[in-house]
Amino acid sequence: MTDAVAAISDDGARLATEEVRDLSDLDMDDLISAAHDAIALDGGFGWLRPPAHSIMRQYWRGVLLIPERRLFVARLDDTICGSVQLHFSSAQNEAQRLVGRLSTFFIAPWARGRGLGSRLLVHAEATARESGLLALELNLRATQERARQTFEARGYKNWGINPHYARIEGRWVSGYSYSLSLIDGEGEDGGDGDGGGDSHGDGDGDDEGGGER
Numbered sequence: 001m002t003d004a005v006a007a008i009s010d011d012g013a014r015l016a017t018e019e020v021r022d023l024s025d026l027d028m029d030d031l032i033s034a035a036h037d038a039i040a041l042d043g044g045f046g047w048l049r050p051p052a053h054s055i056m057r058q059y060w061r062g063v064l065l066i067p068e069r070r071l072f073v074a075r076l077d078d079t080i081c082g083s084v085q086l087h088f089s090s091a092q093n094e095a096q097r098l099v100g101r102l103s104t105f106f107i108a109p110w111a112r113g114r115g116l117g118s119r120l121l122v123h124a125e126a127t128a129r130e131s132g133l134l135a136l137e138l139n140l141r142a143t144q145e146r147a148r149q150t151f152e153a154r155g156y157k158n159w160g161i162n163p164h165y166a167r168i169e170g171r172w173v174s175g176y177s178y179s180l181s182l183i184d185g186e187g188e189d190g191g192d193g194d195g196g197g198d199s200h201g202d203g204d205g206d207d208e209g210g211g212e213r
């Protein structure tokens with residue numbers, strides 16, 4: 001585990017975020033439980049219903065093995081209660097080498113409203129900057145209202161809506177695409193205006209492709 005950042009909330013709870021490169025059995029169980037609760041309430045990162053514990057364990061083990069992936073977790077009173085992942089482009093994706101992507105952003109329902117979601121983003125953004133990334137992007141379902149508020153409060157700009165983002169219970173759910181420049185003072189329209197032709201490409205070979213983040 002690296003880079004723990006801690007604070008005390010108004011109600012006296014200990015708040016922390018950290019980057020993890022390995023998970024103890026206890027931490028793994030807590031992460032699985034937190035993800036289960038978040039998916040059960042809101043859906044998330046592709047799942048509509050919480051998968052079996054063993055599938056979820058396999059998923060998180062896989063995340064820790066991906067070289068182009070960094071995993072950050074939030075802790076409330078030392079118990080893991082949420083996460084976000086920072087994706088780097090693979091070597092062949094030269095055009096997007098300096099653009100990172102965020103995924104799997106959630107806080108368990110019982111830990112929300114204490115600023116941990118924002119703290120996770122602060123930590124991931126700081127790591128992205130330290131790693132030389134110049135921008136971050138992400139997609140989410142239009143229905144994920146609090147996540148949208150959280151990103152917008154941190155300056156992420158919604159640049160597009162995909163009406164066919166997800167198919168849930170026989171209906172299309174729109175998806176919102178967000179972007180954040182990590183260059184100090186740069187506006188969000190600082191790109192080359194080509195309409196994002198190669199953005200969100202699936203060509204980075206990661207396990208989620210262009211799917212839900």
Ligand SMILES: CC(C)(COP(=O)(O)OP(=O)(O)OC[C@H]1O[C@@H](n2cnc3c(N)ncnc32)[C@H](O)[C@@H]1OP(=O)(O)O)[C@@H](O)C(=O)NCCC(=O)NCCS
Nearest residue numbers: 042105106107112113114115116117118144146147149150
């Ligand atoms: C989005 C999410 C991670 C936020 O977690 P959180 O720890 O509650 O967030 P914070 O306490 O840091 O609050 C962040 C912002 O969310 C909004 N927010 C938080 N609690 C809120 C509430 N009760 N009502 C309305 N807005 C709220 C505010 O804009 C807040 O910013 P502020 O503190 O500057 O006012 C959490 O709600 C969640 O897991 N949602 C479901 C999963 C999801 O949608 N993930 C996105 C997929 S990428």
